[in-house]
Amino acid sequence: MPIGVEDEYLVVGGWREVSLVDVLGHVSFTLWLSGCNLKCPWCSNCDLAKGLMGKRVRISEIVERVKEAETFVDYFHVTGGEPTLQLEALKTLFSKLRGETGLLLSFDTNGTLPSAVGELSKYAEHVAIDIKAPLGNPALYARVAGVEKEAGVELVERVKSSIEVAAASAHFLELRTTLVPGLLSCREVIQIAKEDLTSIHKTGGRLVYVLQQFVPYEGVKGDYARVPPTPYEYLENCAKEVARFLRDSRFEVYFRTLEAGAKRVA
Numbered sequence: 001m002p003i004g005v006e007d008e009y010l011v012v013g014g015w016r017e018v019s020l021v022d023v024l025g026h027v028s029f030t031l032w033l034s035g036c037n038l039k040c041p042w043c044s045n046c047d048l049a050k051g052l053m054g055k056r057v058r059i060s061e062i063v064e065r066v067k068e069a070e071t072f073v074d075y076f077h078v079t080g081g082e083p084t085l086q087l088e089a090l091k092t093l094f095s096k097l098r099g100e101t102g103l104l105l106s107f108d109t110n111g112t113l114p115s116a117v118g119e120l121s122k123y124a125e126h127v128a129i130d131i132k133a134p135l136g137n138p139a140l141y142a143r144v145a146g147v148e149k150e151a152g153v154e155l156v157e158r159v160k161s162s163i164e165v166a167a168a169s170a171h172f173l174e175l176r177t178t179l180v181p182g183l184l185s186c187r188e189v190i191q192i193a194k195e196d197l198t199s200i201h202k203t204g205g206r207l208v209y210v211l212q213q214f215v216p217y218e219g220v221k222g223d224y225a226r227v228p229p230t231p232y233e234y235l236e237n238c239a240k241e242v243a244r245f246l247r248d249s250r251f252e253v254y255f256r257t258l259e260a261g262a263k264r265v266a
């Protein structure tokens with residue numbers, strides 16, 4: 001359920017004035033919002049997702065901080081946690097930034113709230129949506145997202161709807177999958193490419209698929225804190241396989257690692 005914040009506040013985990021890694025090929029001011037409606041056991045921001053880190057910050061203060069950094073960045077990007085849970089306040093922030101800065105707007109989402117994704121996509125030039133597992137395998141999707149198996153069917157339907165609405169309006173649509181050892185293998189990623197990505201229709205704008213490395217950052221809690229990172233070569237080879245399946249599509253394919261950042265393979 002959406003977090004009940006008034007329009008003039010957002011519940012914020014923190015921000016970085018200049019980030020080179022959050023919007024592919026761009027420099028962004030990145031804001032982290034607190035709280036998430038999924039429980040991915042491998043989440044790299046576990047405390048933030050649980051709402052354990054977060055303070056109410058006035059939207060006017062965030063706008064001022066963004067304006068101070070405006071010369072150095074081309075995007076304002078919001079991530080989490082799950083940004084769409086704070087829809088009304090985030091719409092207010094996007095609208096103010098649209099009016100008071102020249103920045104492009106961007107957000108990450110797990111795609112669980114399609115109507116919120118639709119509303120925010122009307123403001124944003126870049127939308128990044130997770131495809132955590134093959135959409136044709138709801139049981140696995142639920143496992144990767146840390147929710148009850150029974151919730152998987154509705155979950156994948158929501159993600160599909162979010163992709164559809166974002167594809168209809170975002171100039172730059174990024175879809176991404178984290179290859180978490182023990183949860184997903186390259187076989188499932190190929191299934192995503194063959195069954196899910198090839199059925200996405202988008203006219204105009206960029207369409208990008210990013211295969212991401214799992215890294216046991218400090219924010220990862222529990223068993224996954226001891227899981228080693230996805231091996232670089234495995235990820236690279238898998239991204240190349242994906243690119244083969246998508247060669248007749250409009251997708252640009254990348255893989256993102258701690259070692260080398262985002263690298264394009266097709």
Ligand code: SF4
Nearest residue numbers: 036038040043081110
């Ligand atoms: S959707 Fe993202 S923020 Fe939420 S639990 Fe999963 S990885 Fe963490």
